[in-house]
Amino acid sequence: MTDLGNHVVIAPILVPLLTGTLLVLLRGSATPLRRTISMLGIQLLLAASLWLLLQVADGDLLVYQLGSWAAPYGIVLVADRLSAAMVMVTSVLALFAMMHAIQGSDRRGRQYHVLFQFLLMGLNGAFLTGDLFNLFVFFEILLIASYGMLLHGGGAARSKAGLHYVVVNLVGSSLFLFAVGTLYGVLGTLNMADLALRVAALPPEEVGLVRAAALLLFVVFALKAALVPLHLWLPGAYSAAGPASVALFAIMTKVGGYSILRVYSLIFGAEAGPLANLVEPWLLVLGLLTIVVGTIGVLASRNLALLVAHLVVISSGSILTAFGLGSQAALSAGLYYSFQSALVTAALFMLTENVARTRGAFADQLRAGPMLPAANLLGGLFLVLALAVAGVPPLSGFIGKVLIIQASLDTPAIAWIMAIVLSTSLLTLMALARAGSTLFFKTDTNAGAATLPNAANLVPVAAVAVISLLYVVFASPIYSYTEAAAAQLLSPADYIEAVLDGETLAGGETRLDSETTSDGMPPDSGGHD
């Protein structure tokens, strides 16, 4: 592999970092310049993500040792099929969100583009890192940026939602640190591959402590993924956030899902001895509950933004239900579903903003308002996206849900999964039909006139609608990719070998040496009794 080819793993982190830094330096300059730089950064990121995806598509695990310090001492970035695909989805979503934001909503706050780039950096870092503490750091980066983005535009509703969101996430971060500290105290490492080895060889007297830390970690990831009962922050925050920000937030719950998948397949997977498959039974039950609670929220929502926020909760529940089944087919189905649901819910948030803007004072409230001059166009887009998110053939959500149900056919939970997924799909569809008909057909003659939507604003929404169709046309190659990604996840031995042995740039460090050195680390050293 060439030198440059080796560095492609860190490119999705460096590109937004450098773009963001440049934008900080240019904070006083003209808006068009900042928009151009931000957009160029995202296009560069898109190219880097595509390159990374092509490099790992044939099953290679790329390990990048920061500063050439060998694992488990140095921090590594690892790109496998799953992380490359997540980075790719993030970049595509970023492109559409930015296309939407530069139509004007980025001007409501001063540092929008900077925050946007740092949020991308945090997201990509979280997807690529192979170190648990580094994951915490990237979580913090993306959270700090998201706090700013949530407040973008200001206003009382955002301040209140922002306060809740920030406090909840700060508590989550504290729990993350407690879990990381416990794991380090018992196992003496934070490299995920090394953790996996040590958990597999855990002496019985320490199983309890590690189990507690693992479950604490699960609480943190479940909070990020908006799993019931830790989902309560999401609808308020996402419905209050401005449209320019919330389109990118659609991928943030996927970070929680991704972390659950990574940590509980690699460290606490099938090989983990007494801690094998630690959270799978929880995941399945909580995932299904999340779908139910999200559906109730969708039915009860009185404005479109809140409704879409509850759709995010449902999609999170569906993904984690699939992950909870644990088989290769189920993981693959969950991944297939998660890629499209991130894009579709983001597009629905952007469409919500367009509808709200044309309706004037009625905004996105679900009640009869002025007659919309472009009701066919807006309604048509809403129809396509609503069908995609509810899972109606022939759109992308349908195939995702069929795959999830198919994967559960041989499991004891099949009755529950089928009943809940199918009935909530129907209820979601009813709620969306009701919302659509209220917004686009019911008119109040006293409501005044609506304005025409800005056509350029609808381009990213339409683009996602087209992608949702293409996602069905190309379902077979995408599914075979997610299947390969799931297979890679379920054989953690390859990951561990690649990180700890493979392509050691520093050289000279063998596995045997590192065993003895790290076993001699303070957990066993004297002086503390």
Place this chain on the structure above:
Amino acid sequence: MEALIALSVGLLTACGIYLLLRGRTFPVVLGITLLSYAVNLFLFVMGRLSIGVPAILEPNRADYADPLPQALVLTAIVIGFGMTAFVVVLALRARADLGNDHVDGREP
């Protein structure tokens, strides 16, 4: 020594959680601060307690303090400090926007 540290972490956490559950933003901010103190202390002692030993490896020395938790706690302190500053500003902003300092944005 271990018992004292463990009690301190426990006490800080308990006070932090109690304050977090209060209705006004100022106690909540204090609660977050106490919780982050607790977690910093906890991370720090995860390298085990040792007195008078260097945090580097030397030849002919059997005991040394684990430097990694010290690095981790430094990162955690910096992040926690930034977050506290942010949440204080946010609480002030919410106080100005909403007209009161209740976390729900209205007096109960």
